[in-house]
Structures are given as structure tokens and as C-alpha cells.
Amino acid sequence: MTIEARPYGSDASPSERSELRERVWRIDDRLFMMVEVPVQTPFTLDVLFDRLEELAAGLDKFAYVVDLSGVKRPDARVRERLRTRVARINPRLVHAGLVVGGNAVIRAVAKLAAYSLGFRSFSFHMSVEEAVEACRRALR
Amino acid sequence: MLSDEARLTERVLRHIAEIGKGECSITDASIAAERDESAQEILAGLLMLHEDLQYSQQRHSALLDELRGAIRVRDDFLSVASHELRTPITTLGLQIDGLFRMMRQQVPQTLQETLSRRLEITRRQIDRLAGLVGALIDVSRITSGRLQLSKQLADLVEVIRLVLERFGDDALRGGSALRFERQGPVWGNFDISRVDQVFTNLLSNAIRYGRGKPIVVGAVGVGENARFWVEDRGIGIPPEHLNRIFQQYERAAPSTSYAGLGLGLWISRQLVEAMGGTISVRSEVDAGSVFTVEIPRNG
Numbered sequence: 316m317t318i319e320a321r322p323y324g325s326d327a328s329p330s331e332r333s334e335l336r337e338r339v340w341r342i343d344d345r346l347f348m349m350v351e352v353p354v355q356t357p358f359t360l361d362v363l364f365d366r367l368e369e370l371a372a373g374l375d376k377f378a379y380v381v382d383l384s385g386v387k388r389p390d391a392r393v394r395e396r397l398r399t400r401v402a403r404i405n406p407r408l409v410h411a412g413l414v415v416g417g418n419a420v421i422r423a424v425a426k427l428a429a430y431s432l433g434f435r436s437f438s439f440h441m442s443v444e445e446a447v448e449a450c451r452r453a454l455r
Numbered sequence: 456m457l458s459d460e461a462r463l464t465e466r467v468l469r470h471i472a473e474i475g476k477g478e479c480s481i482t483d484a485s486i487a488a489e490r491d492e493s494a495q496e497i498l499a500g501l502l503m504l505h506e507d508l509q510y511s512q513q514r515h516s517a518l519l520d521e522l523r524g525a526i527r528v529r530d531d532f533l534s535v536a537s538h539e540l541r542t543p544i545t546t547l548g549l550q551i552d553g554l555f556r557m558m559r560q561q562v563p564q565t566l567q568e569t570l571s572r573r574l575e576i577t578r579r580q581i582d583r584l585a586g587l588v589g590a591l592i593d594v595s596r597i598t599s600g601r602l603q604l605s606k607q608l609a610d611l612v613e614v615i616r617l618v619l620e621r622f623g624d625d626a627l628r629g630g631s632a633l634r635f636e637r638q639g640p641v642w643g644n645f646d647i648s649r650v651d652q653v654f655t656n657l658l659s660n661a662i663r664y665g666r667g668k669p670i671v672v673g674a675v676g677v678g679e680n681a682r683f684w685v686e687d688r689g690i691g692i693p694p695e696h697l698n699r700i701f702q703q704y705e706r707a708a709p710s711t712s713y714a715g716l717g718l719g720l721w722i723s724r725q726l727v728e729a730m731g732g733t734i735s736v737r738s739e740v741d742a743g744s745v746f747t748v749e750i751p752r753n754g
Binding site: 388390391394 | 486487492496497499500503504509510511
């Protein structure tokens with residue numbers, strides 16, 4: 316089963332929830348990967364960020380790579396939730412590597428979010444590999 | 456011919472003006488049609504800014520509706536509760552009056568003094584309770600627009616004199632001497648009970664916050680208007696509180712030291728404004744306050 320390009324809400328099945336959680340994993344001790352869903356909703360953001368916070372529990376600082384390359388432009392409600400969720404991890408976040416591919420609109424979304432949240436450090440990348448490398452450099 | 460950069464600047468400025476008016480003609484399709492990536496980013500940013508503003512306005516408006524709903528529920532509760540409380544309080548008052556009469560007729564003289572004192576205290580507490588419930592009933596009448604005035608030809612000086620007579624004991628208990636400044640009758644069409652209520656409120660505040668110092672009240676005709684005032688030399692009101700003392704549930708004095716619901720001045724202002732008049736205050740901390748009311752004589 317694969318997450319489809321449709322909005323998921325609290326009526327998501329247990330297997331869908333589980334698949335959403337699996338989109339966040341640990342790369343290194345203090346580096347995590349998050350693959351965003353095509354259509355973000357407050358529900359999917361909560362599932363993904365809850366998982367990230369779970370994995371990063373106990374760490375005083377960490378970095379994460381977020382793959383936004385297949386994401387559609389989120390609406391205002393989702394952007395507001397995104398700001399809230401990122402603000403929660405921001406004090407411990409050393410660097411965010413944002414993979415936006417060639418999508419200028421998503422790059423604009425990510426930039427707006429980053430600026431409005433006051434990210435200490437972030438960078439935009441064409442590929443996941445580049446983003447991982449940038450995060451590792453920031454964590455050194 | 457404009458350069459591409461200049462054209463983009465023009466477009467951006469036009470969109471900013473649109474967003475300022477709550478509109479936005481940028482769409483996902485128009486962004487996708489842009490060849491230049493920087494232009495795409497700028498336009499997407501503007502579109503999202505517009506959406507965020509709209510969303511924020513919708514949320515504020517929903518919150519406002521929610522708050523209005525909560526206020527309506529509170530006012531409905533106050534209205535029902537205050538009307539329900541009034542009946543037993545009235546009955547209690549009548550019972551006390553009956554006990555007074557019984558005491559004078561049937562109780563031996565030796566016990567009368569003690570009983571009388573206790574009944575007097577009970578009566579005062581019932582009057583106080585009735586006053587508080589009356590204030591809540593007034594709040595519900597005012598907020599629901601059901602306040603009605605009943606005017607009749609009267610002399611303002613006489614209305615005030617009667618209140619002062621009623622207040623004599625209270626003022627003495629508070630240690631304040633009362634002085635009434637007037638020149639002659641001030642005739643007009645007034646709602647006597649509401650004028651009485653406003654003056655009573657101002658005078659009881661003066662006694663409460665007057666530190667036992669002399670209180671001066673006055674009444675005078677000023678052209679088409681009638682003016683009355685209450686001046687104390689008490690604790691005064693800090694300048695930062697002057698704007699809010701006429702608001703609902705607001706008080707300048709600490710509620711821990713001075714009892715009350717914070718409704719008296721709000722009700723007074725509402726009543727005075729319903730009469731077509733104005734109420735104002737001048738005050739200085741530790742020097743005292745002067746509350747002045749001006750109402751039309753034939754409003």
C-alpha cells in the first residue's frame with residue numbers, strides 16, 4: 316500500500332497511519348529523514364511530526380531532512396499547523412535540509428515557513444543526498 | 456520598453472495593492488505559466504500571503520462569533536438567575552418587616568434592643584443583596600435593549616435631597632459629612648427612579664472610597680440641561696484606570712479591599728446615556744474624585 320495523493324484525516328485506517336509514521340526515520344544518531352505526503356493536512360503533519368518528536372526524544376539537538384519534492388502547495392490551514400509543529404522542535408533543531416527539487420512554488424512555501432519560524436539554519440536542495448550532507452556538516 | 460525585471464516589479468506592486476484590498480488574482484495556473492523561477496517564487500509567496508490573511512480573518516471572525524455567543528449565554532444566565540433570586544429576596548424582606556412589627560408588639564422591652572439590632576443588620580444585608588440582584592437585572596435589561604424610561608416633571612434638587620436623607624446614616628457610619636450645594640429648584644422631565652439610582656451609586660461610591668472625609672454634592676440648571684455632581688476627597692483614581700471605570704465588570708479599586716460587582720458606574724453611564732446625557736469624572740490619586748452628570752431637562 317502507498318500513500319495516495321489525497322487528503323488524509325482522522326478517519327485514516329491503522330495501516331495508513333502506520334505507513335504515514337514510516338515516512339519518518341533515523342539516518343544517523345541525530346539526523347532524521349521525513350518524506351512529506353503529496354497532500355498535507357493538519358492530520359498528516361501531526362502524525363509525521365509526532366513520529367519525529369518520538370525519535371528525537373532525549374536529544375538536545377538534531378537535524379532533519381524533509382523531502383518536499385512531491386508535495387502540492389499546502390493551504391493556509393495546513394501552513395498554520397506546520398508553523399506550530401515546527402516551532403515546537405525549533406529550539407533543538409540545528410539544521411533543516413529542505414529538498415524541493417525543481418519546484419519553485421514549494422521552494423517559496425518552504426522559504427516562507429522558514430522565515431516566519433525563524434529557523435536558525437536551513438538550506439534548499441535538489442536531492443536528498445545533498446540535504447543529508449548539509450545536515451551532517453551542520454551537526455559536526 | 457520595460458525590462459523583464461521592471462515588468463515583474465510592476466506586477467508585484469499591483470498584486471500587493473490587490474492583497475491590501477482583500478483580493479488576489481494570482482492562481483496556481485498563473486504561477487505555473489511563469490517562465491522565470493524567481494518570479495514563480497515571488498508570486499507563490501504573494502498568493503500564500505493573501506491566503507494566510509484571508510484565513511486569519513476567517514478565524515478572527517469565527518472567534519468573535521464564539522465570544523459573542525459566550526457573552527449571550529452569560530447574559531441569559533444572569534437574566535434568569537437575577538430574576539429567580541429577586542422573588543425569595545423580596546419575601547425575605549417582607550418577613551423581616553413582619554418580624555419588626557411582631558417584635559414591637561409581642562417582645563418584652565428588655566429584649567427589643569438586641570433583637571432590633573440583629574434585625575437591622577439582617578435588613579441591611581437583604582437590602583444589599585437586593586441591590587446586587589437589581590444591578591444584575593439592570594445589566595440584562597440594558598444589554599438586551601429592554602431598558603425603558605418613565606419621565607415626569609420633577610425638581611432635581613428635591614430628588615437629590617431625598618437620596619441624601621436616605622443616606623444620612625450610611626454617610627455617618629462612613630464618617631463623611633455631606634454638604635449639598637444648590638441655588639434653587641431645577642425643574643425638568645426626569646425619570647426620577649433612574650436619576651435617584653445614578654446619584655445613589657455615585658454617592659455610595661463617594662462614601663465607600665471617601666476615607667471618611669467630607670463629601671460635597673450639588674445640582675444646578677445649565678441652560679437646557681440639569682447638572683449634578685458628587686465630590687469626595689478620598690483615594691482617587693489612577694489616570695490609567697479612568698478610561699475603564701465606566702466599563703462592565705471593571706473596577707479601579709482592588710476587589711480584595713472593596714466589595715462590589717464592578718457594575719455600578721457602567722449601569723450609571725448606560726442610564727445617563729439613555730436619558731441623552733453624559734457622565735464624566737475628574738480625579739487625582741489621594742486627593743479625590745468629582746463625578747459630574749449632565750442630562751437634558753426636557754429630553
